[in-house]
Amino acid sequence: MSKRLTDKEGEVRELTDQDVKQMRPMSDVLPADLQRTIRQQGQRGPQQAPTKVKTTMRLSPDVVDHFKAQGPGWQRRIDQALREYIREHG
Template identity: 65%
Template structure:
């Protein structure tokens, strides 16, 4: 008899050698409808953002982090709004 992998609370127990020996490759376990290129991203709906490193003043980071999850996206939105209000491509002397 197989021992369940999870308890009544949904906690996963430690796998045994017997558990591992019964495992199948993912391509065999997944239904065909779900088998696209495993490990590759699908079509992106929006352009990917550019990964960068930026140094911000502590008060800016504290302000946006205080609003909770998504603080980096809110900084991105604030910068986009700045571009709209001050003109795209205009440089300061």
């Protein structure tokens, strides 16, 4: 097994099962400040107490387009609209 992860042209080669077995946790090899930076960029920490239920539902394309057009947070806005509906019609 080659220790190098790149070939002569600098392309990353496919990882073998042995490569994966030799991998170590990021906490063993990276400084703490770099670990924090990596976690802040796209990784959520553990959720303390789940407050919502994960579900799948089908919505009309125009409804999804309307909420998505308002930018990030569209799923939260749909949740808020449904809560408002429940308050008004509950």
